[in-house]
Amino acid sequence: MMDIVKVTNVKKSYKKRKTKELVQAVKGINFTIKKGEIVGLLGPNGAGKTTTIKMMCGLLVPDEGEIYINGIDIQKRRLEALRHISVVLEGNRNIYWRLTVKENLEYFAGNRGFTKKQIQEKMDHLLERFNLKEKENEMVNSLSRGMQQKVAIAIALLADTEVIYLDEPTLGLDIETSYEIRRLLKEIVQEEQKTIIISTHDMPVVQEICERVIIVNHGKVVVDDRVDNLLQLFESKAYRFTLLKPLSDWQKEVLKKEFIVTISENDNNQTILDVNITTSEGFYKITEILEKEQTPIEKIDRSIVDFEEVFMNIVKGEKEIDLAHTV
Amino acid sequence: MTWLTLFKVNMKRELILIKRYWMNTLSMIVSFYIIFLAMFLGIQVVGDPSTAELNTQYVIINYIFWYLTMAVMSGIGWVVMNEVTLGTLEQLYMSPLGAWRIFLARIVSSTIVEIGIVIVMLILSMLTAGTWLNLDILSIFPIFVLTIISMIGVSFMIAGMAVIFKQINSFLQISQFIFAGLTFVPLSVAPFLVFFPVVKGVDMVRQIAIHNYTLADFSLMDYTALILNAIVYLVLGIIVFSRCERHAMEKGILGQH
Ligand SMILES: Nc1ncnc2c1ncn2[C@@H]1O[C@H](COP(=O)(O)OP(=O)(O)OP(=O)(O)O)[C@@H](O)[C@H]1O
Ligand SMILES: [Mg+2]
Numbered sequence: 001m002m003d004i005v006k007v008t009n010v011k012k013s014y015k016k017r018k019t020k021e022l023v024q025a026v027k028g029i030n031f032t033i034k035k036g037e038i039v040g041l042l043g044p045n046g047a048g049k050t051t052t053i054k055m056m057c058g059l060l061v062p063d064e065g066e067i068y069i070n071g072i073d074i075q076k077r078r079l080e081a082l083r084h085i086s087v088v089l090e091g092n093r094n095i096y097w098r099l100t101v102k103e104n105l106e107y108f109a110g111n112r113g114f115t116k117k118q119i120q121e122k123m124d125h126l127l128e129r130f131n132l133k134e135k136e137n138e139m140v141n142s143l144s145r146g147m148q149q150k151v152a153i154a155i156a157l158l159a160d161t162e163v164i165y166l167d168e169p170t171l172g173l174d175i176e177t178s179y180e181i182r183r184l185l186k187e188i189v190q191e192e193q194k195t196i197i198i199s200t201h202d203m204p205v206v207q208e209i210c211e212r213v214i215i216v217n218h219g220k221v222v223v224d225d226r227v228d229n230l231l232q233l234f235e236s237k238a239y240r241f242t243l244l245k246p247l248s249d250w251q252k253e254v255l256k257k258e259f260i261v262t263i264s265e266n267d268n269n270q271t272i273l274d275v276n277i278t279t280s281e282g283f284y285k286i287t288e289i290l291e292k293e294q295t296p297i298e299k300i301d302r303s304i305v306d307f308e309e310v311f312m313n314i315v316k317g318e319k320e321i322d323l324a325h326t327v
Numbered sequence: 328m329t330w331l332t333l334f335k336v337n338m339k340r341e342l343i344l345i346k347r348y349w350m351n352t353l354s355m356i357v358s359f360y361i362i363f364l365a366m367f368l369g370i371q372v373v374g375d376p377s378t379a380e381l382n383t384q385y386v387i388i389n390y391i392f393w394y395l396t397m398a399v400m401s402g403i404g405w406v407v408m409n410e411v412t413l414g415t416l417e418q419l420y421m422s423p424l425g426a427w428r429i430f431l432a433r434i435v436s437s438t439i440v441e442i443g444i445v446i447v448m449l450i451l452s453m454l455t456a457g458t459w460l461n462l463d464i465l466s467i468f469p470i471f472v473l474t475i476i477s478m479i480g481v482s483f484m485i486a487g488m489a490v491i492f493k494q495i496n497s498f499l500q501i502s503q504f505i506f507a508g509l510t511f512v513p514l515s516v517a518p519f520l521v522f523f524p525v526v527k528g529v530d531m532v533r534q535i536a537i538h539n540y541t542l543a544d545f546s547l548m549d550y551t552a553l554i555l556n557a558i559v560y561l562v563l564g565i566i567v568f569s570r571c572e573r574h575a576m577e578k579g580i581l582g583q584h
Contacts, residue, residue, distance in 0.1 A: 012579075014578075014579050015578070051579075054417075054579075057417075057421060058576075059417050059420055059421075059576060059581055059582070060576055060579050060581070061573070061576045061577045079423050079424070079425050080423070082421060082422065082423040083423040085421070086421065087418075087421055089417055089418070089582075091414065093413065093414020093415060094414070094415065094418050095415065095418075096413065096415060097413070098344070098347070099340070099343065103340070103343060106336065106339075107336055107339075107340055108418065110332055110333065110335065110336025110337075110339075111333065111336060111337075111419065111422045111424065111429050112422050112423060112424065113328075113329040113332055113333070113423070113424055114332070115332050115335075
């Protein structure tokens, strides 16, 4: 399969408007995305996700590096590259609030050169599927945030491009709408051969839709792997200690310093210590810490991980991951 | 074909919004008419009665061109400012046809609507003043189109400013007086104005409408000046605009307000 998106050594700094201070938002990012892949772009706030997406849209010129879309250099042949891309940018400002749903769809498709006839069938189909048929003649400003987001996604799909970028598509939506959007995206992914890049903080989106994740932190890629690999990797490292005596203050302190831990208590007043251990040395160290206070261990289990935990661990314990899993 | 599609959707959008917010359009026509009345009465009361009719005719032409110049020259700038406020500017920049083509389609659409409004105003003014201009459409039309082209060129330059500075309302307010200068000052008074946009065109339209010229009465120099003016300003406008876009994309300020 060919690389439909190729990002090589891309860097970008912004000048802060007031202080004129230079902020390095993206510090040399590399990745390639194959046709038909569904990739999650994750990272904490300010990691550089939106900056990266905007550069992949040619809306922002990188300071260094190159971006190819379907083999086309987006800097040199921007308009040509845009034929393969559509995007739903962050926030709820992708559409016109003073036009109706249908007028929005027709307008944006028209601006890409599609005549009304060409899109009619597809538009009806999309409106139907997005549950927007009854709202098609309503003004966008009278719709809920979730419906507005669906309209924005429908516009991106109507453009019929091979690549779609979605920047935080479920941000600020209630659980129900978020679920609906997830379901719609999943359906689309299954039916159409689209390449989708989703930036999100919404882990269910990642777990249900994405095959692969790229995690960025401080403007760099820290992990680029398949979702199931990451889950497996972490599963084998997450342990749950059930202890018969509460931990002392110094034990807690040392544990928190050395590991990524959560300490809680179960119904039987037993202390639960959830910890990620990446090496055997780590295991010895924990038992050592417990031994010092003669803390009785009831049992040790593998704990169940979801992607949220995986993500938190990677972002918090970046160094530790690098040891086990070099990018 | 794509041009036609672009023009169609942008014209449709223009018409939808005018229909939806027709009060705006109506109040604009009314205020235009009131200002015209004031000027007309001024000429009647304080002006020399022997030149009153000629003066009125000048006022009608100048005033109408001033209105049109303001509308067209600041048109794309307003579109950009508006899109920035709405947050949709970046989506327009995702079109593989290029944002500038969309803006051109928009300004052409809105100019056609403005011309419609101007015709209504023209008839109202002439009825009120009881004076009739020589509206030789066949002669006026080509000159008019070339004049509009130079206006659109300037419109792109101003839009370039809007892409970088976002809010340029105060600049647009001041520029109204510059536009007034371009449309009110006759070329015979300040010949160097021939290098400025619009001036030559308005001058030629005046000759036709007031002094009954036909196309055959103009010299080759007149046409050369008019055509060069249109081409230079349009090309310059688009170049300036794309430079400004590029700058905004480098600085990361394209969609920001
Ligand atoms: N236009 C701008 N001008 C100055 N600094 C900016 C600009 N846009 C982003 N930044 C800074 O660049 C860094 C990366 O921002 P970016 O928006 O790409 O992060 P993000 O990963 O999308 O974050 P979030 O999850 O909050 O959306 C941040 O430190 C941000 O403050
Ligand atoms: Mg972001």
